Amino acid sequence: MTDAKTCLAGMLEHRLDEEARGWLAQSSAEVAEGVAVARFCALISLASRFMPRGALAPEADERTRAETVLAGWNTERWTVLEAARVALVLARSDLAETAAEEALEEAFRYADGGELCALYRSLALLPDPERFLWRAAEGCRTNIRPVFEADTCDTPYPFLYFDDVAWNQLCIKAVFIDAPLWRVFGLDRRLSPELARMALDLADERRSAGRDVQHELWLCLGPHGGERGLASIERELESESRVGRRAAAIALARADAPGRLAELLETERDPEVLSTMQRARDGHTGRAEFRALDQRSA
Amino acid sequence: MRFFDPHIHMTSRTTADFEAMAAAGIRAVIEPAFWLGQPRTTIGAFVDYFASLVGWERFRASQFGIQHYCAIGLNSKEANNEALAREVLEVLPRFALKEGVVAIGEIGYDEITDAEERAYEAQLQFALEHDMVVMVHSPHRDKKRGILRSLDVARNVGVPMEKLVIDHNNEETVEDTLGRGAWAAFTIYPHTKMGSERMAQVVEKYGPERIIVDSSADWGVSDPLSVPKTAKLMLERGIDPEWVTLTTWQNALDVYAQSGQIDVDALLAEPVIDQSRLFNDNSVLRGQEPRVDETVPN
Numbered sequence: 216m217t218d219a220k221t222c223l224a225g226m227l228e229h230r231l232d233e234e235a236r237g238w239l240a241q242s243s244a245e246v247a248e249g250v251a252v253a254r255f256c257a258l259i260s261l262a263s264r265f266m267p268r269g270a271l272a273p274e275a276d277e278r279t280r281a282e283t284v285l286a287g288w289n290t291e292r293w294t295v296l297e298a299a300r301v302a303l304v305l306a307r308s309d310l311a312e313t314a315a316e317e318a319l320e321e322a323f324r325y326a327d328g329g330e331l332c333a334l335y336r337s338l339a340l341l342p343d344p345e346r347f348l349w350r351a352a353e354g355c356r357t358n359i360r361p362v363f364e365a366d367t368c369d370t371p372y373p374f375l376y377f378d379d380v381a382w383n384q385l386c387i388k389a390v391f392i393d394a395p396l397w398r399v400f401g402l403d404r405r406l407s408p409e410l411a412r413m414a415l416d417l418a419d420e421r422r423s424a425g426r427d428v429q430h431e432l433w434l435c436l437g438p439h440g441g442e443r444g445l446a447s448i449e450r451e452l453e454s455e456s457r458v459g460r461r462a463a464a465i466a467l468a469r470a471d472a473p474g475r476l477a478e479l480l481e482t483e484r485d486p487e488v489l490s491t492m493q494r495a496r497d498g499h500t501g502r503a504e505f506r507a508l509d510q511r512s513a
Numbered sequence: 514m515r516f517f518d519p520h521i522h523m524t525s526r527t528t529a530d531f532e533a534m535a536a537a538g539i540r541a542v543i544e545p546a547f548w549l550g551q552p553r554t555t556i557g558a559f560v561d562y563f564a565s566l567v568g569w570e571r572f573r574a575s576q577f578g579i580q581h582y583c584a585i586g587l588n589s590k591e592a593n594n595e596a597l598a599r600e601v602l603e604v605l606p607r608f609a610l611k612e613g614v615v616a617i618g619e620i621g622y623d624e625i626t627d628a629e630e631r632a633y634e635a636q637l638q639f640a641l642e643h644d645m646v647v648m649v650h651s652p653h654r655d656k657k658r659g660i661l662r663s664l665d666v667a668r669n670v671g672v673p674m675e676k677l678v679i680d681h682n683n684e685e686t687v688e689d690t691l692g693r694g695a696w697a698a699f700t701i702y703p704h705t706k707m708g709s710e711r712m713a714q715v716v717e718k719y720g721p722e723r724i725i726v727d728s729s730a731d732w733g734v735s736d737p738l739s740v741p742k743t744a745k746l747m748l749e750r751g752i753d754p755e756w757v758t759l760t761t762w763q764n765a766l767d768v769y770a771q772s773g774q775i776d777v778d779a780l781l782a783e784p785v786i787d788q789s790r791l792f793n794d795n796s797v798l799r800g801q802e803p804r805v806d807e808t809v810p811n
Contacts, residue, residue: 380624
């Protein structure tokens with residue numbers, strides 16, 4: 216996919232010093248000519264010794280360009296090293312062939328944590344991405360949260376290719392391990408009664424255990440929670456947690472209960488909750504609204 | 514008091530844990546085969562792991578006066594790597610019928626996929642053919658549905674309910690598990706699965722019949738003293754000491770002794786520790802004086 220390649224090259228260009236740029240150019244050329252699998256894996260590893268540390272921190276126009284190449288591709292939280300590693304993957308001339316598939320699988324198999332993140336981030340950018348469906352689902356089984364996030368957040372891959380079982384598991388697992396569900400592309404378009412049921416079961420389980428309900432759980436309902444969903448949201452609205460109440464207010468709007476929201480707007484005293492309710496009433500109910508509730512990162 | 518922790522992954526624990534467990538009165542443990550956090554990629558890794566459960570780990574526990582039994586099985590998460598799973602199921606009989614293997618486990622569901630179900634069914638079938646007890650792991654996500662499904666599938670295969678232990682129950686699942694006639698185990702984990710306080714409430718509500726307390730301590734945040742700590746709390750809350758004995762010792766003994774692999778008389782005798790014994794010329798000692806003939810306070 217030349218566009219993604221060009222896009223990444225453009226982003227890396229200004230962020231590498233001469234030595235790093237030289238190494239990446241030379242290594243990419245080596246990969247493009249065709250290398251043994253072990254050498255390919257070694258280059259993915261070696262990148263850590265030549266690339267600078269730190270966030271890629273793309274500018275707004277660079278992010279837009281990536282989004283144009285592939286809807287849902289968000290480089291906002293990539294590191295420079297990840298970008299360089301993905302560039303090395305995309306440098307292969309045989310990406311459409313079985314040989315590349317096998318080489319990538321071997322790279323996954325021998326990867327450390329950082330390499331896994333980069334490799335998972337590359338999947339949506341490859342030709343025929345559904346070839347890597349098993350691998351992407353395997354990424355969801357990890358207990359290493361950064362790997363889970365690289366696999367599932369800021370990429371259209373799960374939205375485009377996961378079946379319902381894998382998709383629902385992804386969503387509930389994100390809530391369960393406190394990964395940012397709001398960053399899962401396409402979430403609002405793949406809500407379902409089954410996902411809502413799983414989320415409501417989890418809410419019951421948390422309450423039976425005397426624990427708070429994770430606020431992002433309310434993202435999973437949409438219009439599919441029914442009476443049970445509304446009752447569960449009402450209970451959250453009475454909770455002590457401000458972030459929980461704000462999330463529940465958005466959930467109410469997402470459940471298409473404007474009448475109830477209007478009632479609550481009359482009586483709400485907490486200015487932050489009130490502001491969330493007003494925004495929700497005005498139609499700001501997408502997953503991105505949960506960004507403001509995310510305590511992990513801005 | 515003496516305690517039986519019928520679910521703990523000692524391979525992830527230290528000798529300091531063994532000492533603390535013995536001092537707290539833990540006399541016997543069952544170590545079910547499980548997932549190691551890092552997915553295995555070769556059959557050899559499984560073979561060595563199973564071999565350690567019936568070999569080195571058993572010996573290591575004996576050095577602290579703790580009787581070590583194990584359960585052999587392919588865990589649900591790794592059942593999703595189907596090619597490898599097939600190989601594991603092939604070698605399973607070579608370990609599952611060894612002395613001291615008290616059950617097939619821990620098996621069951623993680624994401625509730627078809628691949629998991631195939632591995633679960635095959636292993637249930639094996640257990641049925643060899644009249645073995647089955648230890649079922651219930652999923653973190655969609656737990657209630659996972660438990661109902663594991664009960665249904667076990668029943669369809671023909672596993673007698675008195676030989677079925679469903680683990681990691683909570684307040685939302687206990688009635689289904691007990692109602693079907695299976696044994697309901699509860700994992701006491703700090704912060705996630707179940708606290709001692711909640712466990713005590715469950716015992717107060719449902720009584721001691723077919724209820725088992727375990728620690729499932731592993732490589733995560735967990736507590737190898739969960740069983741004695743929960744027993745202490747139950748006694749403090751005024752729960753009948755007979756009930757405490759049943760849930761922290763006798764029930765586990767009763768269900769797993771159905772395997773014929775537990776010498777109950779030997780277990781009831783005062784353990785004799787001889788740390789000067791060697792396993793393949795290796796000792797657990799690192800220059801300390803061996804402890805010989807010290808009894809463990811029960």
